[in-house]
Amino acid sequence: MRKVLIIGIGAGDPDHVTVQAVDAMNAVDVFFVLDKGDTTADLTEARRAICERFATRRPFRTVVIADPPRDRTAADYEGAVRDWRDERARLIEEALLAEEGVVGILAWGDPALYDGTIRILDTIAARGNVAVDYEVIPGITxxxxxxxxxxxxxxxxxxxxxxxxxxxxxxxxxxxxxxxxxxxxxxxxxxxxxxxxxxxxxxxxxxxxxxxxxxxxxxxxxxxxxxxxxxxxxxxxxxxxxxxxxxx
CATH class of the missing domain: 3.30.950.10 (Tetrapyrrole methylase, C-terminal domain)
Known part of the structure; x- marks a missing residue:
């Protein structure tokens, strides 16, 4: 059984991070980071800085996963989003199979508002290739x-x-x-x-x-x-x- 914490980290200000989110980050062994490449490198750096500031009670590692491209011009917009999310799920599933311990995924804002991480974990659980138990920690939107x-x-x-x-x-x-x-x-x-x-x-x-x-x-x-x-x-x-x- 893989334990995953989906942690809302707020809209951008590190001070948006809640006490509950800090506690969750300090229970994580490895953070998964979806990297969109050089264009949004500052977002990846912001996640790293938040981890270094708040996850101070135990050693942790970071696994960077290249975020798959999304077809933003597709006539079937919702279908393109599903395909992109399914590919994200496949990549995260592969990473989960290679890891032990508690996994943390940091979500901008709140994981329940226009963030696909919960759906991705549900997709992975439904496939049945890896047993997943996850918790959601809310954040400031x-x-x-x-x-x-x-x-x-x-x-x-x-x-x-x-x-x-x-x-x-x-x-x-x-x-x-x-x-x-x-x-x-x-x-x-x-x-x-x-x-x-x-x-x-x-x-x-x-x-x-x-x-x-x-x-x-x-x-x-x-x-x-x-x-x-x-x-x-x-x-x-x-x-x-x-x-x-x-x-x-």
Whole structure:
């Protein structure tokens, strides 16, 4: 039986790491790190720095696994994501078969919100090639970091909040919702709503030294956000951003 700890480490600030996450990291013998290559080397380095800062009670090792490429232009988007996740599962399964002791996988934000690690472990368990028992340690999400940095409430009084993706926002505004959080938006889908009475609270690289924040009426600031994110992506090679849209 392989023991795996899926540990949420927050949106980027090492101070987001909870006491529970620190305790979990100090129970780990080997950390698995999915490496996306040179483009996101700073993310791999951030994970290493978090381990070195908090996992201090016992020796640990790190196993770096090359993250498989994902076809982001496929007509069948969900199928492409499944194929990519299944290949990730295969690689992690191979690594598990080669290891003993407690394995730790660090997840940005919270493992339950737009992170595929839980599904990957479920896939491995279902295959039956290796017996897996895993625990999930929650973390601070980019949504929480976003609202904290903008000093706003996520919800209005007794009101719901809808969390969705840029791809789904592009297909239409969610029915019955006045407050919409958008994640995984490669194309800034909110531009389609620039002529409506909507405020936006946008943030990128939340909790890191590169953090960027813009807020205001969508029609007035969306071009600024577009320019800022284009420059940031060109400079760093990647971008992770999140925003809240709020009908006025």
């Amino acid at each position: 980019s949504v929480q970091a976003l609202t904290a940095r903008h000093r706003i409430m996520l919800n209005r009084v007794a009101g719901p909040v809808h969390i969705t993706t840029g791809r789904r926002l592009a297909a239409g505004w969610p029915d019955g919702c006045e407050d919409v959080v958008v994640m995984l938006d490669a194309d800034l889908a909110c531009r389609a709503y620039r002529d409506e009475d909507i405020d936006i609270y946008w943030g990128a690289y939340l909790g890191t030294p590169d953090e960027l924040l813009v807020a205001g009426r969508l029609g007035k600031v969306v071009d600024e956000i577009d320019a800022v994110r284009r420059e940031a992506r060109a400079r760093k090679g990647w971008i992770m951003d999140t925003y809240l849209l709020r009908r006025v």
